[in-house]
Amino acid sequence: MSSTFDYLIVGNSTAAIGAIEAIRKLDSTGTIGVVASETEHTYSRPLITYFLSGKVAEENVYYRPLDFYDRYQVTRLLGHEVTSVDPTNNSVTLDNGEKIGYKSLLLAAGGAPIVPPIPGIDRPGVFFMNTMDDARRARGWLSHASRAVVIGAGLTGLKTAEALREMNLEVTVVELAPRVLATTLDETASEIVLQTLVENGIEVLTGVAVTAIEGSDDSNDVYAVAIDTGEKLVCDAAFITVGVTPRIGIVEASGIAVRKGILVDRHMRTNIANVYAAGDIAEAYDPLTGGQRVIPILPNAYIGGRVAGMNMAGRAAEYNVGMSVNSVSFFHRPVMTAGFATEEGGNGFRVFKRHDPKGYRKLVIRDGKLVGLILTDDVERAGLLTGMMRAGINIDGMEDELLDGKLGLICLPPEIREERIHGRGRNWL
Amino acid sequence: MLRIKSDPNVCIGCGLCRIWCKVEHSPSKNISKAFKPAAPPTLSCVELEERGCESFASMCRHCEEPLCVYGCITGAMRKDPQTGLVTVDRSKCVGCWTCILMCPNGAIVRDERNGYTALKCDMCLERGFPSCVEHCPNDALVIEEVEDV
Incomplete structure (x- = not known):
């Protein structure tokens, strides 16, 4: 040794x-x-x-x-x-x-990174986005590229697409699922994100499978991404972002x-x-x-x-707060999720939604407790909601206040409120 | 270590804490300039919580286990090992707002005035003494000494 x-x-x-x-x-x-x-x-x-x-x-x-x-x-x-x-x-x-x-x-x-079984995936010009070195190599390659295809519309794929667009490339995102961020967002929020991407000049093709990454007659480098509609998406770079x-x-x-x-x-x-x-x-x-x-x-x-x-190191600590949370912005439009965000009611879940010019808000409730949420645009004080989720507070009768975003610490049960305003925030672990 | 203590029993809901917090975050830091019609918008990281005749001010507690720091994707949010203060390095923040989703007190705000960065109470580190506390007319905000474990 x-x-x-x-x-x-x-x-x-x-x-x-x-x-x-x-x-x-x-x-x-x-x-x-x-x-x-x-x-x-x-x-x-x-x-x-x-x-x-x-x-x-x-x-x-x-x-x-x-x-x-x-x-x-x-x-x-x-x-x-x-x-x-x-x-x-x-x-x-x-x-x-x-x-x-x-x-x-x-x-x-x-x-x-998951490596999907796509013929031609090892061609020069095909990149993953998992490491700093992936990004470094892609940067070098992109200095002489004008069109890119991103395969996979998860969080990494869409943030990659945003970055490429900000570099003034023409960008197409290809996704097998029927919508973007399909495992993270419900249909409404997914549509909001899609619109944001499209408004900012990104082309998005959903429900399509990639059949091959092709080179050209005179070069081994990526020349097109072929999809199962028979189309070929001509590009100088392709990114594989189908998960880890x-x-x-x-x-x-x-x-x-x-x-x-x-x-x-x-x-x-x-x-x-x-x-x-x-x-x-x-x-x-x-x-x-x-x-x-x-x-x-x-x-x-x-x-x-x-x-x-x-x-x-010898001090007992517990992992009690490891629920799923995501906060991400696309072209400065914030989108947040937590817990059972994609549930639509049934199976013991109750769902409350509000969709207006201020944004989209969705709350998922089970046994009187908040167990999931989606927020877009108006994300002010969103942590009050995840804090209620983590503390398992009963929110029966508070649904409207929560949906209006008018919630404050003042609405919380006295003992939780006391902990929030005078506590030392030490009881999470 | 010093922290701000908020006392709901004597708060009269005047909102001066928010006013002075906004002054502190304005370019001029001057109350006679900060709210002029032509002045750029400014922000408070103090919330005035009101319901019925109850009210109190709330702000960052500089938690001992700060979920905002743990959730920060860039390392911009940090807890100073000496002072225990939780502060944002705004040159590192990219505005992903994970801290806003993590903070159970709702004590972090989006600052979109010059780029996109998180803004939160730093107990007026630069000023030397918290302006909200200094200007609270009813001692509903006071400074207390606490121990960080």
């Missing part, structure tokens, strides 16, 4: 940073090692589309200041994949054969339990006592469903990493 750390973290993104900041609050001397396949300074993955367009400079893509690892006394082992985890011997093996030991281990290696999947390959044959992601309990602990997982790789507690789910969003990665770090 070449080295052993008190805390070993696989991954160098949000969950890892959450864990490091929690560990150092409780333990100033224990050794921390970080292993990651990327060699970059820790950066914000959602910002790479902003980096692509040049709206955010490289130094502002970094998630923490450049002296972060020194200040937190973290040893970096970057540019290495973990090929296996051996909980019996408390060690991980790197792609160069080196073994690194640990007292406690956090698996926070995130998700890998937890990198559970690293725990294969280790005895660490997996389903879609690495299964963890409320302490972010796996079935092995000193092995934890957090972020996009983990399948963790969802307070709304009561079960475990992979929810690959940045806030949950940080909170999960923080809970794991606290437990690793």
Whole structure:
């Protein structure tokens, strides 16, 4: 064993940073090692589309200041994949054969982009948007491009399309589902986002499958994206943004339990006592469903990493607030969702909606409690609503106030209100 | 550490806290200029909560477990380890508004005056003393000493 750390973290993104900041609050001397396949300074993955367009400079893509690892006394082992985890011997093996030991281990290696089986996907000019390096290579290529096709209308795909449009490219988005953001938004909100994209010059084709990415007669480079209507979308670049999947390959044959992601309990602990997982790789507690789910969003990665770090450093903490939340703007139009946003009533859900020039508001209620929402345009004080969801407050009779956006802390039950205005906000973990 | 304490029992709902917060966020920081018809719009990060004859001011509590900081996609929102204050580095904020969706107090506002960035109470860090507290005529806003764990 070449080295052993008190805390070993696989991954160098949000969950890892959450864990490091929690560990150092409780333990100033224990050794921390970080292993990651990327060699970059820790950066914000959602910002790479902003980096692509040049709206955010490289130094502002970094998630923490450049002296972060020194200040937190973290040893970096970057540019290495973990090929296996051996909980019996408390060690991980790197792609160069080196073994690194640990007292406690956090698996926070995130998700890998899904590679759809499209012929020609490996042509020059086809890019994923998962890493800083993806964005860097795409930027170089796009300096002599004028038309791009984005395959997949999820959050990453649409933010990529927005970035490309801001770079003055002609952009077409192709989506297999009948609408954009189909798993995140309901039909009304999806239509609002679609209109925003179209008004800003993006072409969107839904309900179509890509059959091939073609080159031209005299070049191997991408020349067109062929779709199942028989059309060919001529382009100089194509982006594959059809989702990510937890990198559970690293725990294969280790005895660490997996389903879609690495299964963890409320302490972010796996079935092995000193092995934890957090972020996009983990399948963790969802307070709304009561079960475990992979929810690959940045806030949950940080909170999960923080809970794991606290437990690793000996302070009991629970992951209770990891519901699904998304806030995103397209061409400065804000769209927010939380919880069971796509439910339409039935199955025990009641749905309240209001759609007027101020925006679209939808509330999903179950057993008298708010369990889902969608807001567009008017998103003021939206956290009051997610705060009510997290606290499980009964909102019977408050539906109209909530729908009008006139809610204030003053409407909350006395004990919750007292906690909000005089509490110290310490009881989330 | 110092925090602002809001007392619903003595708040008369005058809204001067919001007025002075707006002054502080105006370009002139001058009350006789900030609300002139030609003055650019300004913002308050204090909310005046009213229902019936009840009222109180609410603003950021600088939480010990700040969900806005944890949800921030850029690292712009941070909690100072020394002062415990939660502040936004506006040069890093891209206006995704995740902090607004995360904050259970509804204490963060959208500032769209010059780009798109989050704006929140920093206890008047630059000014030295919170203007809302200084100008509250009824001591419904006071400074209290708290311990951050």
